[in-house]
Amino acid sequence: MMCFKETVTISCSCSCVARKLRDLGCHEFVEGWSQSHLSYSLHIVSLSFQLANSLSLSLSMELNRFAAAAAAVVVVVVVIWLGWRVLNWVWLTPKKLERCLRKQGLSGSSYRLLFGDLKDSTKITKEAISSPISFSQDIVPRVVPYTHYSVTNYGKNSFTWIGPKPRVTITDPELVKEILSKNFNFKKVKINPLARLLVPGLATYEDEQWVKHRKIINPAFHMEKLKHMLPAFDSSCSEMISKWENMVSMQGFCELDVWPSLQTLTSDVISRTAFGSSYEEGRRIFQLQAELAEHTIQILSSVYIPGWRFVPTKRNRRMKEIDNEAKASLRAIINRRLQAMKAGESSNEDLLGILLESNLREDQGNGINSKSVGSMSIDEVIEECKLFYLAGQETTSVLLVWTMVLLSRYPHWQQRAREEVLQVFGNNRPYFDGLNHLKVVSNYDFE
Numbered sequence: 003m004m005c006f007k008e009t010v011t012i013s014c015s016c017s018c019v020a021r022k023l024r025d026l027g028c029h030e031f032v033e034g035w036s037q038s039h040l041s042y043s044l045h046i047v048s049l050s051f052q053l054a055n056s057l058s059l060s061l062s063m064e065l066n067r068f069a070a071a072a073a074a075v076v077v078v079v080v081v082i083w084l085g086w087r088v089l090n091w092v093w094l095t096p097k098k099l100e101r102c103l104r105k106q107g108l109s110g111s112s113y114r115l116l117f118g119d120l121k122d123s124t125k126i127t128k129e130a131i132s133s134p135i136s137f138s139q140d141i142v143p144r145v146v147p148y149t150h151y152s153v154t155n156y157g158k159n160s161f162t163w164i165g166p167k168p169r170v171t172i173t174d175p176e177l178v179k180e181i182l183s184k185n186f187n188f189k190k191v192k193i194n195p196l197a198r199l200l201v202p203g204l205a206t207y208e209d210e211q212w213v214k215h216r217k218i219i220n221p222a223f224h225m226e227k228l229k230h231m232l233p234a235f236d237s238s239c240s241e242m243i244s245k246w247e248n249m250v251s252m253q254g255f256c257e258l259d260v261w262p263s264l265q266t267l268t269s270d271v272i273s274r275t276a277f278g279s280s281y282e283e284g285r286r287i288f289q290l291q292a293e294l295a296e297h298t299i300q301i302l303s304s305v306y307i308p309g310w311r312f313v314p315t316k317r318n319r320r321m322k323e324i325d326n327e328a329k330a331s332l333r334a335i336i337n338r339r340l341q342a343m344k345a346g347e348s349s350n351e352d353l354l355g356i357l358l359e360s361n362l363r364e365d366q367g368n369g370i371n372s373k374s375v376g377s378m379s380i381d382e383v384i385e386e387c388k389l390f391y392l393a394g395q396e397t398t399s400v401l402l403v404w405t406m407v408l409l410s411r412y413p414h415w416q417q418r419a420r421e422e423v424l425q426v427f428g429n430n431r432p433y434f435d436g437l438n439h440l441k442v443v444s445n446y447d448f449e
């Protein structure tokens with residue numbers, strides 16, 4: 003096709019073609035051109051092939067040169083663009099933010115390239131947790147050592163650096179209140195995408211997405227619903243106390259590390275209250291989450307390089323495996339529950355049941371109190387179930403351990419709490435209305 007076109011062009015504009023052919027080195031053809039067009043007709047056809055080849059060769063060489071030049075330009079532009087972004091990320095933006103923060107009257111550490119204060123904070127935290135905690139009320143240097151260091155050195159409202167990101171610490175209660183009430187202005191910190199595997203759902207959402215999820219989840223925390231969970235609390239506590247009683251009964255006394263027992267207790271309570279009858283399966287999911295938490299703590303002590311999560315390191319692979327296994331188990335529990343609900347079985351006694359019912363109501367456009375906000379997908383429900391565990395397990399076990407520590411330190415308060423519990427419940431099992439009469443015990447929780 004190409005050859006044919008070139009032949010036609012030759013017959014139309016002879017002199018121009020002759021010049022072109024000479025340029026291309028087809029001297030034989032050019033010499034014969036002036037004698038007779040006809041005598042060269044066959045020759046023309048054969049030479050037209052040569053010409054076409056030469057033209058296409060020259061064209062393809064031109065194109066190759068052009069492509070190479072274009073590729074070089076693209077590479078240079080991409081390298082400059084990437085370089086600019088990296089420079090912005092590790093230096094220009096942090097320095098600009100530092101200037102802004104100082105202008106607003108905050109003081110803090112000077113930004114150091116890429117790592118910020120990470121090395122110092124890891125070192126100070128390691129030192130703080132290397133010795134036993136002192137049983138005094140002054141727990142801040144031990145619990146949040148770097149925040150304590152920052153406040154001591156730079157003031158009550160100050161900033162430090164988590165890698166290239168500034169972290170502003172606010173301790174003035176009025177400012178804290180203002181910030182929390184303007185959550186549409188003060189956005190949540192964008193966390194390491196790998197840490198998102200552990201801290202999913204509501205805790206990371208903003209704006210409409212947060213409102214939607216919060217609305218669907220809220221019924222799970224209504225007092226009326228929590229009432230139904232009391233038997234689950236009771237079963238888990240009774241199991242733990244019986245174990246302790248057995249240990250004591252051998253010699254009449256025993257030394258016991260209560261921390262692991264209370265961790266098991268809160269895991270069990272959350273498994274039972276979140277998944278009801280599927281609580282054994284829930285337990286396995288929570289073991290996986292505990293392992294994921296260990297990995298997350300490790301990755302949060304170093305700078306996150308964008309894209310690192312895609313690198314198949316041993317830790318990254320394990321974190322994704324855990325996440326996939328936990329999600330698959332949760333999906334199976336949820337699907338079974340949805341089928342049971344479709345079959346008309348009521349299942350609104352545990353967190354998952356309450357969540358799914360609330361979600362279903364939104365799906366059907368019957369949101370509670372106001373118009374529907376739309377429902378969550380199964381994947382989103384899975385994320386919220388994972389958050390229940392994370393938000394409820396460690397927090398509550400730490401609270402219980404510290405309460406026991408303080409009760410041991412102040413035996414007269416222990417005595418008052420015991421008397422109050424015995425006065426309200428006697429030898430009965432705890433019941434919901436009785437809990438409202440526990441004034442001294444409630445005060446401990448508020449403390």
Ligand code: HEM
Pocket residue numbers: 204205216272389390391393394395397398401
């Ligand atoms: C002593 C126990 C607890 C403490 C000290 C505690 C503390 C907190 C704090 C400080 C937040 C705010 C986190 C943030 O937005 O950055 C939070 C959020 C949350 N907590 Fe708790 N929590 C406790 C128990 C629980 C329990 C038992 C559950 C449920 C099973 C739970 C579920 C949640 C949820 C779902 C959120 C996200 C709320 C939202 O973003 O709207 N927490 N908790």
